[in-house]
Amino acid sequence: MKAVFDKNANSLTVSIEGSIDTVTAPELDSQLQANWAGITELIMDLAAVDYISSAGLRVILMASRQMEECDGSMTVRNVNDDIKEIFEMTGFDSLLNLE
Amino acid sequence: MERLVRHFQFNGEEQLVIEAVRENFPVLREWIAGIVDELQFQSREKKQILISCDEIFTNISGYAYGESIGKVSVKAEYLPSEQELHIVFCDDGIAFDPLKSGTPDIQSRLAERKVGGLGLFMVKKMMDDVVYVRQDDRNILTLIKKSKTENK
Numbered sequence: 441m442k443a444v445f446d447k448n449a450n451s452l453t454v455s456i457e458g459s460i461d462t463v464t465a466p467e468l469d470s471q472l473q474a475n476w477a478g479i480t481e482l483i484m485d486l487a488a489v490d491y492i493s494s495a496g497l498r499v500i501l502m503a504s505r506q507m508e509e510c511d512g513s514m515t516v517r518n519v520n521d522d523i524k525e526i527f528e529m530t531g532f533d534s535l536l537n538l539e
Numbered sequence: 540m541e542r543l544v545r546h547f548q549f550n551g552e553e554q555l556v557i558e559a560v561r562e563n564f565p566v567l568r569e570w571i572a573g574i575v576d577e578l579q580f581q582s583r584e585k586k587q588i589l590i591s592c593d594e595i596f597t598n599i600s601g602y603a604y605g606e607s608i609g610k611v612s613v614k615a616e617y618l619p620s621e622q623e624l625h626i627v628f629c630d631d632g633i634a635f636d637p638l639k640s641g642t643p644d645i646q647s648r649l650a651e652r653k654v655g656g657l658g659l660f661m662v663k664k665m666m667d668d669v670v671y672v673r674q675d676d677r678n679i680l681t682l683i684k685k686s687k688t689e690n691k
Contacts, residue, residue: 459589461568462561462597491586493593494658505649522586529664530657531645 443471450512451481457488460496469499480512487518492526504536515539547574547615559600559611559630567596567613571626574615578624579688587665588624591682594658595628595637603632603678623667626682635678636671637662 441464446453452475460468482503486492492500500516507514517539519527527533549555549570557563571592575585599611614627643656663669668683 461589461593462564462600491590493590493597494654494661495593495597497657498654501649501652501654508649522583525583526590526661529661531652534646535649535652 441468443468445471445475447475447479450479451483452476452479453483453485455485455488459490460492460499462493462495465493465495465499468496469502472499472503476506480507480510482507482512482514483517484514485517486520486523489520489523492523494530497526497530497532500532500536513537543619545617545619547617549613554612554614556610556612558608559596559603559632560608561597561600563600564593564596567592570613571615574617575624578617578686580624580684580686581688584684584686588626588682588684591662591665591684592626594662595680595682597658598635598637599628599630599632599678602635603630605633622686622688624684624686626684628678628680628682630678631676632678634673636673637680638669638671 441456441458441460444455454472456468458464484500504514515537519538524533527536546553555567555570557566568589572585572589575588580588596611603609609630609632612629616625617623618625637659640656640659643653643660662682666682667685670681670683672679
């Protein structure tokens with residue numbers, strides 16, 4: 441898994457590549473936390489994500505919750521069919537702002 | 540009549556045996572990914588299998604042995620007549636039947652949403668069958684996935 445962070449004032453775009461699994465999800469989480477300060481708009485770009493397990497869903501949920509708590513917004517962008525299926529299966533499609 | 544079963548070896552061994560710690564998951568993932576590619580499972584099915592292995596391995600790593608570190612062994616078998624891949628996880632940890640785990644609430648609002656239980660819920664949805672037995676103080680869990688691709 442590789443995550444590229446693009447910070448622009450209060451906006452942070454995270455482009456993720458590879459799989460978000462039991463090993464890589466905690467890495468993604470700590471990288472997110474390191475870039476978190478002052479962010480009120482978070483965009484997660486999943487275009488290059490292969491698959492996501494529940495450990496990855498946890499990171500997305502926590503990020504979404506954190507944005508809500510600071511009155512910010514979070515958008516999940518470029519969700520492929522396989523990941524969309526996971527989001528629908530787990531009810532995440534109704535929680536997240538998918539674009 | 541005896542069923543034809545193809546057993547997959549790991550580095551010349553009958554099964555993969557590793558310590559049940561999350562950091563070891565890539566070893567299992569690479570092995571299973573190679574088998575699934577060889578059997579020409581479709582891309583979507585491959586992801587479902589890898590996610591399910593992730594969830595089961597993570598569960599064993601997190602809960603089977605409490606604070607101590609134990610081992611998990613994994614066997615992979617393919618039944619050509621049924622076009623089924625069987626992945627069998629064994630551990631010596633505390634008895635745990637994942638089939639008895641409750642259904643998570645997938646409707647609640649963001650603030651109340653929990654991830655606990657979601658992994659096993661996903662496994663049950665994505666596999667064609669999941670079989671659990673407790674035998675000789677071991678947890679034996681079999682994930683079964685049918686291939687939609689012909690001619691292996």
